[in-house]
Amino acid sequence: MIGILGAMTEEVRLIGTRLDDSASSKVGGREYQIGRLGAQEVVLATSGFGKVAAASTVTTMLDRFDPAAILFTGVAGALDPGVKRGAVVVADDLIQHDFDASPIVPRFVIPSLQVDRIPTDPAWTKRLAAATASSSPGAAVHRGLVLSGDQFISSNAARSELRSLFPDALAVEMEGAAVAQVCAERKVPFAVVRVISDTADDHAGADFLDFVEHQAAPLLSGIVAEALRD
Ligand code: SAH
DSSP states (O other), rough: EEOOOOEHHHHHHHHHHHHTEEEEEEEETEEEEEEEETEEEEEEEEESSHHHHHHHHHHHHHHHHHSSEEEEEEEEEEOTTTTTOOOOOEEEEEEETTOTTTTTSOOTTTTTTTTTEEOOOOOHHHHHHHHHHOOOOOOOOOEEEEOOSSSOOSSSHHHHHHHHHOTTTEEEESSSSHHHHHHHHHTOOEEEEEEEEEEESSTHHHHHHIIEEEEEEEEHHHHHHHTOOO
16 A cells, blocks of 8 residues: 655545545544555545644554555745746655754754655655656656745745755755655655645745646646556
8 A cells, every 4th residue: 555645635635536445534633545546555645734744644644554655745835946837846855944953963954863864765756757757748857855844935035045055955845854754764665746836935825726726736646646557
């Protein structure tokens, strides 16, 4: 079984409609839907926004359903000027940009893992990038560093600060690096795929929900279905 997570109902709903033999159970206020996507057994859930919500949901998913790998899908704000709205970013590694336990450990380093950059599973990451190219040939695909933190980045000032701290970061979101920490601690392979919804600047709020529902969600459900086809 493979676990699939997204932060927003709009991101997850379309994948849910593709499941066969679907059944669901509720734990801690969240619904976990099991079923088959093609030949692959999956468990699907909406985490809600932010690192705590994502960590809690993925922990429950691992404990109750024991998936062999976790795929996180959703939208993100672009930080690299070469990454445009509608492009797909597949994370090679993730950093919690708002984590700071210095001077006990250097800023951004997660004590349990002793690293700041948490790498994704190379095989699943490659599979998501390849699935993007075959399911949506028109979409640009980027691979690299993704940042996560408990803020919706929507000002030029906040965006510049992140860009100066992490010059190689492609995008910023609110959940991926939390899922990364939980999966790394438990040695469960995971990967993160994001569609760029905004440029994390003063204009980031504009038609956000409409973009998520009508553009990002169809793209992401196609990518996930393709990645799980064997
Ligand atoms: N303001 C929006 C939602 C904010 S949460 C609203 O009113 O509904 C944004 C969600 O999309 C989070 O799950 C996060 O992972 C992702 N995201 C997209 N763009 C982002 C950005 N610029 N900064 C942080 N997270 C972003």
